[in-house]
Amino acid sequence: MTSGLFTDLYELTMAHSYFRRGLDNPATFAYFVRAPVPNRRFLLFAGLDPLLEALQNLRFTEEDLCFLASLGLFSRDFLDHLEKFRFSGEVWAMEEGEICFPGEPLLLLTAPRIEAQLVETLVLNLLNYETLVATKAARILLAAGPEAVVVDFSPRRDHGREAALHAARASFLAGFHGTSNTLAGKLYGIPVVGTMAHSYVMSFPDELSAFRAFAEDHPNPVLLIDTYDPIQGARNAAKVAGELAAKGKKIAAVRLDSGDLVSLSQEVRRILDDAGFPEIKIFVSGDLDEYRIQEFRRRGGIAWGYGVGTRLGVSWDLPALGGVYKLVEDEKGPRMKTSPGKISIPGKCQVWREEGFRDLVALDEEGGEGRPLLRRVMAQGERLIPPLDLAARREEVRQTLFRLPPGLRDLSPEENPSYPVAYSPGLRSLVDTGR
């Protein structure tokens, strides 16, 4: 169950006022990201499934209502209204894993005004974070290239346990190969992966004993070779590989987690090759992100795979996505806020994707050409789509990602970010008249 109290207090005080005044006609809110988004040429939409689940299970428990009563802000009949609360709205949204852009609605939610207002915090909290991490993960994959294995190592630096679950989910959706987060493996069916820690190596008299023990206890181990000295570590790994070969067993890879990864990876490759183990792969980790992976490859670093932690899970170079949730239509028609520098998208819209990632945002009645990106996913508070098949969707997303046009695939920031989003004549005229 999701507590209805997970909301900013003002959502409740505003809802209270709407309730007192009978202002509860259906209203439509749009979730979108304002341009420009620093260092991002596209976004990857994520978080919809967790949001739909939370909306369906949103309740105010007796305990919640007692707490609200204790604040002395709410009338008894409003609290009674909340006790019966069930989300009954309609939701249109892009599919998770869709490439999308600032300035276009990613989700539209229509519900009685009180409901639509109360869920604002939840919508923003869940969509902002998963979309942020999925986007970061997509960029990391683009840097690593389609052949590389890339996995999520972020739990220890994510912002709490739930964040770590969302990070594993969103990065897998984007195309990662797995996660170190065992619970995410159980909950989302994501492949779980792991190597060993320095403390394991230190738990044995010497590195060689640690490698032998780990290889004895695990099939196809990945050995961490930089606890003491990575070059000696590579030699020790080769030695153990030789011992294992006699028994018909193998080492899958060695891992480097510190130092100059480029030169170390080259030296380690040479040591393993010279020892007759060209099939032992090199896995690198240690504060990696898209910029560092790109640089590592440019400088000739050799890696079969990458473990990405801190900088993925907190989206280091852009730690929050400024997605907003704005009233766009109510019984009085399309609405927008006119404060300088903060525009809105008035009216119920569809986003039409034309060939090659050119989007047209058009009022529903205008129609458009190409593929409509917003689908009806919930009506009267019930899901209309099955839970996402994460593994299947991941395959599609990976394919789309590596076929993006070069201008979008480029990881460098643009001087004046231009997003391929156009507004229809009808929408433009609404925006111009400031309705």
Add this chain to the structure above:
Amino acid sequence: MTSGLFTDLYELTMAHSYFRRGLDNPATFAYFVRAPVPNRRFLLFAGLDPLLEALQNLRFTEEDLCFLASLGLFSRDFLDHLEKFRFSGEVWAMEEGEICFPGEPLLLLTAPRIEAQLVETLVLNLLNYETLVATKAARILLAAGPEAVVVDFSPRRDHGREAALHAARASFLAGFHGTSNTLAGKLYGIPVVGTMAHSYVMSFPDELSAFRAFAEDHPNPVLLIDTYDPIQGARNAAKVAGELAAKGKKIAAVRLDSGDLVSLSQEVRRILDDAGFPEIKIFVSGDLDEYRIQEFRRRGGIAWGYGVGTRLGVSWDLPALGGVYKLVEDEKGPRMKTSPGKISIPGKCQVWREEGFRDLVALDEEGGEGRPLLRRVMAQGERLIPPLDLAARREEVRQTLFRLPPGLRDLSPEENPSYPVAYSPGLRSLVDTGR
């Protein structure tokens, strides 16, 4: 209950290996932050209470064990061992809200090696995030000054719902006055606060009607005046204040959320004063942090209070804290890793705070002078301290904060960060010999 599966897979594979080899003697791990920490002259330790609770409730359910069995990595007897898992270790830690520094242990955990290894991810996840936010909140308070009211508005941009709860808790611990997060209010007893959204104003025919309605429905309202035009908004607020005065009622404050906050706050102050309402306060928000608040005040901005959201909850200029959890002692004595650039603190230590925030880290047997910062908070898996009285502790933390020496209070980055931490002769000789 906390699922034992919230752990990196390698903790389980390493534990499995320890289990097979009977390597389960007590081992001590230290949680500490490596220097330097960009843009931070001190840290504020937080997250201990949530961690102790999680440790006490850590279990592997039948479902968890089925999942682990399905991975084909673990022996039946190891899974049986996990089924009986209860954390039985001892924990020494600093008090939450303690000012602390990189290079000194903030927590020491001693437990049978398997237990100590399995909880690594949990320890790091919870302590890294709350300490990160508490530190950011402390800096924001220093910028706002002791007279200002500062509240947490971060839920919509935090990394999931749990992150928002930790952000509310950690910022209140540091000295914030409240949070917009209603659930955090219920769970932690933090004062909940809120104003109104632009969508509320837009739900009425015009701003004046919206203000009148909100003031009628709420005692001492805070009116958001920048939906259309903040200057006209201030005039409308003054008008409503005049109408309310006739009924013996008041407006508490007006809120500015966009535009040039400095000049707007000055103009709005003039309008309210001229209209005879010097007691109506000005509350500002909108992508604030310590740097922007400092600049706002320096340029003569006028505010009674600040709402801080995005940049607090994700700690915008430092979105993750690189705290680590390292083996420091086992049955073979003090231990440390010797990889270049990554040092450790070998041995069981105490941190002694001498006058004016000078810390000495010394081996237990060496003793020290001043106040010992590490207290025993858990033994044999049971808490030795009561749950934190958050409100009382907050008062103490605020007092300490505003009395910090100028060198620590300064918000600007240091060229070569120097932390007031010294190592005792015994510790230094261990580090030098690379034990």
